[in-house]
Amino acid sequence: MAAGAAVGGGGGGGGGSSGSSSSNYWEDLRKQARQLENELDLKLVSFSKLCTSYSHTNCREGRRDSSDTTPLLNGSSQDRMFETMAVEIEQLLGKLTGINDKMAEYTNSAGVPSLNAALMHTLQRHRDILQDYTHEFHKTKSNFIAVRERENLMGSVRKDIESYKSGCGVNNRRTELFLKEHEHLRNSDRLIEETISIAMATKENMTSQRGMMKSIQSKMNTLANRFPAVNSLIQRINLRKRRDTLILGGVIGICTILLLLYAFH
Structure with a gap:
């Protein structure tokens, strides 16, 4: 109103x-x-x-049988x-x-x-x-x-x-065996599915890790190409390490030979 x-x-x-x-x-x-x-x-x-x-x-x-008239x-x-x-x-x-x-x-x-x-x-x-x-x-x-x-x-x-069950000549024992065998087959299928799921998850994980490694490698290559001075410095450091390794190996070899000559003479 x-x-x-x-x-x-x-x-x-x-x-x-x-x-x-x-x-x-x-x-x-x-x-x-x-x-x-x-x-x-x-x-x-x-x-x-x-x-x-x-x-x-x-x-x-x-559950109804012939005597139930409800x-x-x-x-x-x-x-x-x-x-x-x-x-x-x-x-x-x-x-x-x-x-x-x-x-x-x-x-x-x-x-x-x-x-x-x-x-x-x-x-x-x-x-x-x-x-x-x-x-x-x-x-x-x-x-x-x-x-x-x-x-x-x-x-x-x-x-x-x-x-x-109502078939002619059906053996109850055989029926039970068939049911148990069916249950075993179902369990086997379930285990196979679980195994396949685990394998697929592992494959996806490995694929993801491979992608990460490729990404890291590409980033490192990009950095190396972007900074050539750093790349050349790393190469010189590697060459110096190789040279030092060769020199150290030669010195150790010469010392070993001299020790052997001294021991035999």
């Missing part, structure tokens, strides 16, 4: 009627947003219950319900996003700063609720898909085992 009065103060009687109409439009949008949020809340609760009950239902189906919702029915509910929730999220966009347009068109701040605060609350619902929907959907894939994989493995 205060917001409508603030808008009406700038334009007389006609402005008051326009402000009241704008206020009604805003309240209409808020009412639609709250209604969609309530529907989304109920849908998400049902969606979460469906996803939670999926794995339990499949587990019960896996009615169960099979996997295909749950999949259809999941797809239907996911489409409905996505449509509600799209509608709520459209309402928030309309509220944002109305907020941007408001000219009173105090009214604009209040509207922005309300709009931000609705946006936060939309973001939470969207995050919860995607998280629940991802969990359901992961559980369904895992259950399908486990179901196919369980069927293969049952069909293998």
Whole structure:
């Protein structure tokens, strides 16, 4: 009411009627947003219950024998319900996003700063609720898909085992040996993968070290080419070291020969 009065103060009687109409439009949008949020809340609760009950239902189906007459919702029915509910929730999220966009347009068109701040605060609350619902929907959907894939994989493995056990002339001992051999093969594959990973890491490390050495060598060559005086000085020092080594070797050889001659004579 205060917001409508603030808008009406700038334009007389006609402005008051326009402000009241704008206020009604805003309240209409808020009412639609709250209604969609309530529907989304109920849908998400049902969606979460469906996803939670999926794995339990499949587990019960896996343990169910001929004497169990409890009615169960099979996997295909749950999949259809999941797809239907996911489409409905996505449509509600799209509608709520459209309402928030309309509220944002109305907020941007408001000219009173105090009214604009209040509207922005309300709009931000609705946006936060939309973001939470969207995050919860995607998280629940991802969990359901992961559980369904895992259950399908486990179901196919369980069927293969049952069909293998129910075959004619199957020896349980042989089955156990096959399973142990399969486990050994899996362990061998895992060890081979670890060894390959270690070898690849070693190769990358050696490649990195070789690159570093090449970089150091190139830098040294660059410095030597950049400072020819230093390069020539290093060469003279090396030549002098070689000469000193030759002189020292000659002196040691002559002394050794003289000592041998003195020892024999």
